[in-house]
Amino acid sequence: DAKTTQPPSMDCAEGRAANLPCNHSTISGNEYVYWYRQIHSQGPQYIIHGLKNNETNEMASLIITEDRKSSTLILPHATLRDTAVYYCIVRVEGSARQLTFGSGTQLTVLP
Amino acid sequence: GAVVSQHPSRVICKSGTSVKIECRSLDFQATTMFWYRQFPKQSLMLMATSNEGSKATYEQGVEKDKFLINHASLTLSTLTVTSAHPEDSSFYICSAGTGKTEAFFGQGTRLTVV
Numbered sequence: 001d002a003k004t005t006q007p008p009s010m011d012c013a014e015g016r017a018a019n020l021p022c023n024h025s026t027i028s029g030n031e032y033v034y035w036y037r038q039i040h041s042q043g044p045q046y047i048i049h050g051l052k053n054n055e056t057n058e059m060a061s062l063i064i065t066e067d068r069k070s071s072t073l074i075l076p077h078a079t080l081r082d083t084a085v086y087y088c089i090v091r092v093e094g095s096a097r098q099l100t101f102g103s104g105t106q107l108t109v110l111p
Numbered sequence: 112g113a114v115v116s117q118h119p120s121r122v123i124c125k126s127g128t129s130v131k132i133e134c135r136s137l138d139f140q141a142t143t144m145f146w147y148r149q150f151p152k153q154s155l156m157l158m159a160t161s162n163e164g165s166k167a168t169y170e171q172g173v174e175k176d177k178f179l180i181n182h183a184s185l186t187l188s189t190l191t192v193t194s195a196h197p198e199d200s201s202f203y204i205c206s207a208g209t210g211k212t213e214a215f216f217g218q219g220t221r222l223t224v225v
Contacts, residue, residue, distance in 0.1 A: 041202070041219065042219060043204045043218050044216045045216070087154075097208075098157045098160060099145075099206070099214060101155040
C-alpha cells in the first residue's frame with residue numbers, strides 16, 4: 001500500500017469547515033484513498049473513500065487532485081464531536097485486506 | 112453501516128492470567144477479521160488476520176502462542192491473551208470486512224494487566 005503523509009495536528013473553530021490534507025505521491029492506479037477517524041478510546045470509524053472523482057456523503061467530502069497525488073477531507077461544519085485523529089489510508093479496494101494506519105492528524109475543534 | 116461488537120470494553124486482570132476478547136459481526140458474515148493493538152499515543156498496529164475455519168496469520172513479532180485467535184464462525188472471532196503481563200496492557204481493536212469496500216471496527220477493549 002502507498003505511503004501517506006499528514007500533518008500531525010490541526011485546529012478548527014466550531015461551525016467552520018475543517019480541511020484535512022493528505023499527500024500520497026506514490027499512489028498506484030488501482031489504489032483508493034480511504035479516510036477513517038478515531039475518537040479517543042474508541043475504534044476507528046469509516047468516513048469516506050474514493051478513487052479519482054470527488055466524493056461526498058453525509059459525513060464529509062473527499063477532494064482528490066487530478067494527478068491523485070494528494071487529497072483533502074472536508075468536514076463542512078465541524079462540531080466538538082468531530083475532535084479525533086483522522087487517518088488517510090491508500091490501498092486497493094476491498095475490506096478483506098488489512099488497513100495500515102499511519103500517525104494521522106489530530107483534529108481539535110475549538111468552541 | 113455494518114455493526115461490529117467487541118466485548119468486553121475494558122478489563123483488568125492479574126499478571127499471569129488469561130483474558131479472552133470477543134469480536135462479533137452483528138448483521139453480516141465476516142470471513143476475515145483483523146486484530147489490532149494500540150499503545151498510548153501510537154497508531155493502530157495489525158497483530159493478526161483471522162480467517163474463518165483456518166489458522167490465523169500473525170504479523171512479524173507477534174507471538175502466536177501468547178495471542179490465541181479463534182475464528183470458529185462467520186460472525187465471531189476471539190483473541191485470548193495468555194499469561195498476560197503488564198507490558199500486554201493496551202487497547203485491542205478488531206475489524207471485520209463486509210465483503211463490500213470498507214471495513215468496520217469494534218469499539219475496542221482496554222486491557223490493563225496489574
